Amino acid sequence: MTSASALPARLAALLPDLSPLRSSADFRLLWVQGLITYFGSFMALIALPLQIKEITGSPLAVGAMGAVELVPLVVFGLYGGALADSADRRKVILGTEAGLGLLAVVLLANAALPDPALWPLYLVAGGVSALAGLQRPALDSLMARIVPHDQLTAAAALNSLRWQFGAITGPAVAGLVVAYAGHATAYAVTVVTFTVSVLLCLRLAPAPPAAHARKPSLRGIAEGARYAWSRPVLLGTYAIDLAAMFFAFPNTIFPFLADELHAEWSLGLMYAAGSAGSLVLGLTSGWTSRVRRHGLFVVFGAAAWGLAIAAAGWFSNVWLVLGCLAAAGAGDMLSGLGRSTIWNQTIPEELRGRLAGIEVLSYSVGPQLGQVRAGAMAGWTGTRSAIWSGGVACVASVALLAAALPKLFTYDSGTDEDAERRRQAKASGLPASGQSSPSGV
Template sequence: MTAEDDHTPPEPPRRRTRALLPDLAPWRSSRDFRLMWTAGLVTAFGSFLTMVALPLQIKELTGSAVAVGAIGAVELVPLIVFGLYGGALADAVDRRKLILATEAGLGLLSVLLLVNSLLPDPMLWPLYVVAALTSALMGLQRPAIDAVVARIVPHDQLTAAAALNSMRWQLSAIAGPSLAGVVVAYAGLPFAYGLDLLTFVASLLLALRLTPAPPAHDADPPSLRAIGEGARYAWRRKELLGTYAVDMAAMFFAFPNAIFPFLADDLDAPWALGLMYAAGSVGSVAVSVTSGWTSRIHRHGRMVVLGAAVWGLAMAAAGWTSNVWLVLLCLAVAGGGDMVSGLFRATIWNQTIPDKLRGRLAGIELLSYATGPQLGQVRAGTTAGLTGARVAVWSGGLACVASVALLAVALPRLMAYDARTDEHARAVRTAAPHQ
């Protein structure tokens, strides 16, 4: 046999391309996943409009970076309390009903923002009240949404489902902030809040078509004891604990979104504000639309750490450079790193947590996912007030890299996690109703 005879033909370009494209299996196999994906796309688009409009309105009313950063402090306590309770509630009631009730409540809060913005002299305090109530309702809703995914998507498609959900979110994050800059500049804040309200109405109508998701017949009622049971389970699972800790550290030290208006001013580029909010999502979408490779990765813990480190390094570079286009590029790279980390965090959670605890663990995950950014806004706003916006960005990025490296050393089970051999993944895979 000659060397030519032994040569394996290269993989056709078309096949290589398909291997990179996102896996659409969850979309094809689950009607409920399609409904949730579409409803989430609609409501996230409106929420990102408000995400830009609200801090911009506070900036216009106060001119203070600390006042803008205080949004995170106002949202923190409701998020902690209602996030944990929402997790226990998601294990005890019909998750569909919980999603519907909270979505309606969020729509009502958009009405309040709209009414306040139409006043001759809009008031400041209602903005903080609405931010706190929004945080409470999101704390109640998010665990139910996260917990229902593993019920409606086959176990072997959960990584693909996480990629599609992330792509949906990030597409909204690109279009929402980019459009918000135009809407606020040419149509005003009331129009932005009004669009947000319409998206909640549309998503509520879609969610009404979801299949009921009742709790197990022996489900525990929501209580401190039930919450404690979930917390004890998470503590025993050090690889789970590591995913929460890495995410919180990355967001606390390197989430500077609240001070983007001031960073844009420092760079003499106020026109770039909407692009700054959207840049991270561009990087995230780039990872999502080429996420076919993710289903072939099994050492998910290592990817969680690597993605968080890339996020921190890119944020540090964004703070160092004074060229606005390089800043936007760095923010896009940071978004890609965050997407990689988040995608594999979600895979570990969905593939290893038993259904009866999934709501409570989703509540704990919500704290790691959302508490970090809220604290990060406070850190960024306070640091920017003392040292300037650019220092706040690059110093936080370096602190993120250092903290993630320390956590990787301190939690070896996270780095050793392998979905093929992990006992918890095998147990959930065996019990999965779709297999």
């Protein structure tokens, strides 16, 4: 029988590992900054498709947002990766955050018009995609520099919790704000959060590139792509995430699903349900810091995501649908923890930005294409069939990719050569590039 004293200890072991917040001042700043800006970003993320739906009444028009965002994301994501390896990452983060705030001002100004125009919504969607493509590699590549090597999984879990807070509260509040105060109010909140975010980013320590860093170029981008292609473990993480999001990311048609289920009130909950599932896993993520087989996280998490999305499209009871979406979110977070840990454990410092640029494509292009797929499929076969068929295709594609790339399935951070090389470089106090490590790490 389990003793009374052992039970609290076991429960405590499930709680998130807070070590990165204690050991790195820059990580604390970025964590708080992200907590604030994600809330505002999700307010706009929900208000924007709702406004397009209100203006056009077309699921295809809402899904077309993904097509508008795709090209800027690809181009600027790859360039942003090369830029992160050749520029001060703090400056990149600060400049792009200020740009995103200005785009929120454009949304606010358009929403304040007597008859808001449609074209600025697509223009801003493309601009946000471009700036996010530039920013994300700098943010992601900074993590391995400011967080100790043995705390990378814990840092990924904490970052996910921060994101989930915005993903839950943002959509839930946005639905109410848009319904009772209008789109302009939601965009005004977004402007305020980005203003606070910029002020926090000003306090980050400089993050200069390696002394031998080269200017961004196609040759440099190709070098990063060749490295990723030569590593089956990395290739597997990118491919599985891309496939899962392409086939099973139906968020853009949630407004039409809520209508079909005669539960318009549930729209905000649908957007927040996946994040709620991720939050539950994040709040009990202490055990993940003790796992070394992170490839299993990637495969089983993505498969669970697909199964849950398929079930969400099949059920007609709105509460069962919400439960399935929550389960999908938990699976997605598990897969995300595995991907983030593998990337940060294995990629050398001098290539981290460019590989983060490729990560942007796998992380973001999939959902953008998924929006287009879901919108087009819903217009052709119906909303619910578009959802459940995508979930089934997701599970099938994950199984095929796992079989084709077995090194991902057997990845072990204790024996993988790239992980060991990165661990030794971190322990020596020098990044892989030979540049002195920032203080506090």
